Amino acid sequence: MNFELDAYDRKILALMQEDARLSYSELGRRIHLTSPAVAERIRRLEEQGVIRGYGVQLNLRKLGYSFEALIQVTVRSHAELDSWAESHPEVLAVHATTGTYCALLHVALCSPEHLQAILKALGELGTSTTSVVLSSQHETRPRLPADQIRYE
Amino acid sequence: MNFELDAYDRKILALMQEDARLSYSELGRRIHLTSPAVAERIRRLEEQGVIRGYGVQLNLRKLGYSFEALIQVTVRSHAELDSWAESHPEVLAVHATTGTYCALLHVALCSPEHLQAILKALGELGTSTTSVVLSSQHETRPRLPADQIRYE
DNA sequence: CCTGAAAGCTTGTGCCT
DNA sequence: AGGCACAAGCTTTCAGG
Numbered sequence: 001m002n003f004e005l006d007a008y009d010r011k012i013l014a015l016m017q018e019d020a021r022l023s024y025s026e027l028g029r030r031i032h033l034t035s036p037a038v039a040e041r042i043r044r045l046e047e048q049g050v051i052r053g054y055g056v057q058l059n060l061r062k063l064g065y066s067f068e069a070l071i072q073v074t075v076r077s078h079a080e081l082d083s084w085a086e087s088h089p090e091v092l093a094v095h096a097t098t099g100t101y102c103a104l105l106h107v108a109l110c111s112p113e114h115l116q117a118i119l120k121a122l123g124e125l126g127t128s129t130t131s132v133v134l135s136s137q138h139e140t141r142p143r144l145p146a147d148q149i150r151y152e
Numbered sequence: 153m154n155f156e157l158d159a160y161d162r163k164i165l166a167l168m169q170e171d172a173r174l175s176y177s178e179l180g181r182r183i184h185l186t187s188p189a190v191a192e193r194i195r196r197l198e199e200q201g202v203i204r205g206y207g208v209q210l211n212l213r214k215l216g217y218s219f220e221a222l223i224q225v226t227v228r229s230h231a232e233l234d235s236w237a238e239s240h241p242e243v244l245a246v247h248a249t250t251g252t253y254c255a256l257l258h259v260a261l262c263s264p265e266h267l268q269a270i271l272k273a274l275g276e277l278g279t280s281t282t283s284v285v286l287s288s289q290h291e292t293r294p295r296l297p298a299d300q301i302r303y304e
Numbered sequence: 305c306c307t308g309a310a311a312g313c314t315t316g317t318g319c320c321t
Numbered sequence: 322a323g324g325c326a327c328a329a330g331c332t333t334t335c336a337g338g
Binding site: 005013016017018019020021048049050051052053054055056057058059060062063064065068070082085088089090091092093094095096097098099100101104108110113114117118121129130131132133134135136137138139140141142143144145146147148149151152 | 157165168169170171172173200201202203204205206207208209210211212214215216217220222234237240241242243244245246247248249250251252253256260262265266269270273281282283284285286287288289290291292293294295296297298299300301303304
């Protein structure tokens with residue numbers, strides 16, 4: 001593994017996690033580097049695959065979703081589940097897991113009827129257990145490199 | 153609720169979800185609007201809270217994390233769990249939920265020892281059930297407004 | 305990694321529909 | 322109200338050191 005993040009790379013990543021639209025010049029100003037130096041480092045981080053892309057954090061409520069649910073599913077066929085999820089943009093994530101269940105789905109919902117429709121569709125594929133999300137934290141918090149973490 | 157996303161707003165959001173660093177000019181070019189018009193729309197979307205921020209999508213593997221886990225927890229005190237999660241950056245999300253468990257934790261791990269340390273810490277707060285994530289999908293896919301979704 | 309210059313981007317004002 | 326055009330000031334992106 002070639003990842004060798006120095007202090008500058010870590011600062012750049014930290015700043016971009018809080019605001020990915022900061023200009024190279026602004027990033028440079030904050031860490032005392034010129035903009036070409038910052039641009040070159042970011043180009044390298046993208047090329048190495050450390051940076052996978054840049055996204056916008058949307059407010060799901062403002063998009064018309066009133067709540068979220070986590071659905072544990074046991075299915076006959078992962079392929080069937082994948083293709084179902086593929087065509088349903090309200091599926092925020094599908095995690096295939098070890099354990100009692102095959103997968104955990106994270107979905108955004110606009111109404112109880114919407115949830116009911118989804119559970120009905122999942123019923124065709126296997127069995128499910130649903131939990132409604134009351135609150136979420138840290139979903140968009142900055143992520144540190146593992147070597148920054150001390151596990152006591 | 154004042155959100156009234158027209159076709160231009162939806163196109164801007166769709167493009168920015170795939171690459172939040174596109175310039176206003178480039179966005180304008182792709183949707184046939186001038187850059188001041190795009191800038192004004194984005195400013196409004198930010199002000200309305202539709203756009204909460206811009207983030208960088210990082211490759212956890214390249215940051216030194218080799219796997220992820222989903223941990224269902226039942227705790228005596230949510231406050232205790234929150235303050236523990238607060239000081240642990242490897243916690244990617246904490247979802248408080250209805251159902252059999254109090255919360256679901258999504259964590260990034262660098263080793264089995266790391267997971268063990270986390271489970272030990274959680275053991276002080278309550279009980280937990282762990283599933284290792286085998287694969288994840290759609291975590292960074294574009295999110296459509298709810299009115300774009302037809303639930304059959 | 306820095307400087308410096310050319311090309312391109314952002315952002316303000318003013319006008320038009 | 323919202324978009325367009327233009328211009329001043331920044332930013333990006335090269336080159337060369």
